Amino acid sequence: MTPRTYAPSQKVLHWVVAALIFALVPIALAMANLPDGPLKNALYEWHKSFGLTVLALALARLLVRAARGAPPLVAGLPAWQRRAAHASHLALYLLIVVVPILGWAGTSACCAPVMLYFTLPLTLPVSGGMPVGEAILKIHQLAAFTLVVLVLLHVAAALHHHVVRRDGTLRRMLPGRGSE
Numbered sequence: 001m002t003p004r005t006y007a008p009s010q011k012v013l014h015w016v017v018a019a020l021i022f023a024l025v026p027i028a029l030a031m032a033n034l035p036d037g038p039l040k041n042a043l044y045e046w047h048k049s050f051g052l053t054v055l056a057l058a059l060a061r062l063l064v065r066a067a068r069g070a071p072p073l074v075a076g077l078p079a080w081q082r083r084a085a086h087a088s089h090l091a092l093y094l095l096i097v098v099v100p101i102l103g104w105a106g107t108s109a110c111c112a113p114v115m116l117y118f119t120l121p122l123t124l125p126v127s128g129g130m131p132v133g134e135a136i137l138k139i140h141q142l143a144a145f146t147l148v149v150l151v152l153l154h155v156a157a158a159l160h161h162h163v164v165r166r167d168g169t170l171r172r173m174l175p176g177r178g179s180e
Helices: 008-033 038-068 079-111 129-165
Strands: none
Touching: 008 038, 008 129, 038 079, 079 129
């Protein structure tokens, strides 16, 4: 049976992941542009911890989606918009998983240990030192920029559905009942 709206667990996972991604971007920009020192080191640690949290929540979200499914797209969308919606959601899910894995792998290669919230070591067994770590982290950065662009398109599409089409798409993901 196809649900009419998203489950509360899907909504919570969506918005927590979104909030973490919105926090990760300015942290990444700040840490990359600060001189070496305690603040830069702390921002790197928060960035890594938030990234690992995004990964865990994204995997949980995929499990919930596989178990529960998702409501169908609203009626009346042109075929190209249906294809674009499916492709962009697939790309978002893929990048929300791949970006943190790349960051984790790159940091594990060059800059171990990777600590979760300054306490729990979660270093991957990736060798190669700084050259391998830097190469992986360049791919991580490119994937992260691609994710940011997709998130901006996702937000624009959600606002288009809400403001222009007024079709209930956004309300299905908002906290509360949100069905239509």
